[in-house]
Amino acid sequence: xxxxxxxxxxxxxxxxxxxxxxxxxxxxxxxxxxxxxxxxxxxxxxxxxxxxxxxxxxxxxxxxxxxxxxxxxxxxxxxxxxxxxxxxxxxxxxxxxxxxxxxxxxxxxxxxxxxxxxxxxxxxxxxxxxxxxxxxxxxxxxxxxxxxxxxxxxxxxxxx
Amino acid sequence: xxxxxxxxxxxxxxxxxxxxxxxxxxxxxxxxxxxxxxxxxxxxxxxxxxxxxxxxxxxxxxxxxxxxxxxxxxxxxxxxxxxxxxxxxxxxxxxxxxxxxxxxxxxxxxxxxxxxxxxxxxxxxxxxxxxxxxxxxxxxxxxxxxxxxxxxxxxxxxxxxxxxxxxxxxxx
Numbered sequence: 001x002x003x004x005x006x007x008x009x010x011x012x013x014x015x016x017x018x019x020x021x022x023x024x025x026x027x028x029x030x031x032x033x034x035x036x037x038x039x040x041x042x043x044x045x046x047x048x049x050x051x052x053x054x055x056x057x058x059x060x061x062x063x064x065x066x067x068x069x070x071x072x073x074x075x076x077x078x079x080x081x082x083x084x085x086x087x088x089x090x091x092x093x094x095x096x097x098x099x100x101x102x103x104x105x106x107x108x109x110x111x112x113x114x115x116x117x118x119x120x121x122x123x124x125x126x127x128x129x130x131x132x133x134x135x136x137x138x139x140x141x142x143x144x145x146x147x148x149x150x151x152x153x154x155x156x157x158x159x160x
Numbered sequence: 161x162x163x164x165x166x167x168x169x170x171x172x173x174x175x176x177x178x179x180x181x182x183x184x185x186x187x188x189x190x191x192x193x194x195x196x197x198x199x200x201x202x203x204x205x206x207x208x209x210x211x212x213x214x215x216x217x218x219x220x221x222x223x224x225x226x227x228x229x230x231x232x233x234x235x236x237x238x239x240x241x242x243x244x245x246x247x248x249x250x251x252x253x254x255x256x257x258x259x260x261x262x263x264x265x266x267x268x269x270x271x272x273x274x275x276x277x278x279x280x281x282x283x284x285x286x287x288x289x290x291x292x293x294x295x296x297x298x299x300x301x302x303x304x305x306x307x308x309x310x311x312x313x314x315x316x317x318x319x320x321x322x323x324x325x326x327x328x329x330x331x332x
Contacts, residue, residue: 025325029318032198036317037209040202054231065221069206148199155195 005089017087024087027080034077035154039147041069046147049140051131059127059136095160101153108146115139162259169255178253190253197246201317203239207232208274208313211281215292215306226289233282240275263326267319270312277309 008014017023045066047053054062085092092098119135126132132140169175180186210232213220221228251258258264284291292302 025322029321032201032321033205033314033317036198036202036205038202039199040204040206043199043202044206061222065210066206069209148195151198152191152195155191155198159191 005093008086008089011086014086014089017083024084027084031077031080031084034073034080035151037073038070038077039151041066041073042147043144045070046140046144049132050137050144051129051140055130059132060123092157095157097153097156097160101150101157104146104150104153108143108150111139111142111146115143162265166255166259169252169259172252174252175255178249190250193246193249197243197250200239200243200246201320203235204243205313205317207235207239208278208309211278212306212310215281215302217303224289225292226285229282229285233278236278258323261323261326263319263322267316267323270316270319274309274312274316277305277312280305 017027044054045063048055048057048059048062115136119139126136131137177186178189210220211225211228214225214228223231281292288294292298
């Protein structure tokens with residue numbers, strides 16, 4: 001693991017990202033803009049699942065509207081995020097907020113898998129329920145908490 | 161004028177609190193405010209994405225533009241209120257960094273234009289739900305406004321990030 005990070009650190013791509021005055025801010029802009037869209041789209045689905053907003057909408061239909069945005073933006077955020085990481089891989093893994101951010105993204109993914117494969121099975125019965133059953137509300141609440149924490153960690157990486 | 165506002169803000173009690181980095185509780189004010197700001201940006205971006213892509217002819221929802229407009233515009237105004245409040249916290253904490261910075265000023269001009277466009281969408285749709293589809297001229301006007309709006313919103317996000325890089329005017 002450590003060898004891999006030091007190897008990345010020594011590549012010419014890493015060198016270019018470190019030296020250039022404009023590449024890093026440009027990557028940050030792409031990363032932040034994409035994360036904003038991930039967050040906005042997923043938060044709206046989460047609020048619906050939690051029964052806190054868009055209560056008159058079908059959960060399935062609303063998710064179909066939002067999730068393409070989430071996935072495309074997540075892919076963009078990941079590509080820009082990896083490039084930001086490549087510039088100083090050793091430094092980033094040593095920042096606790098960075099490690100926490102990665103773990104929180106994995107937890108958000110796990111929460112989504114559980115929801116997709118278990119909780120969503122009976123969606124036909126509560127697709128239009130203003131307040132979905134408790135498992136769905138928990139999934140929505142957890143997702144919101146995880147993603148907000150991802151942004152908190154991301155912001156603090158820049159402060160330490 | 162902005163110089164005066166900036167000087168005045170620096171004399172305020174709130175500035176003293178927000179700019180105090182010696183205590184954890186006050187040091188946390190800025191990163192927390194920035195995090196809430198990013199959440200607000202997210203809510204705005206998905207809403208303007210939905211509205212403007214639909215106007216560009218990319219069907220992002222099964223509903224009509226009028227329905228989308230009624231559903232999504234209140235989220236834009238709500239998020240903008242949060243963005244204004246958290247933005248104000250950051251400006252009071254560092255008045256020179258924001259007010260005396262050309263990137264910040266360009267951001268505010270772009271913001272004024274997109275707010276106007278968003279307002280125009282809503283007002284015309286309220287008067288006539290089919291307003292933006294009535295004629296070919298209207299449709300092409302809608303497409304021009306939607307393209308401009310999307311470019312400006314992305315420009316606003318970019319400018320927001322760049323404020324951290326471009327020094328205040330007095331630094332030059």
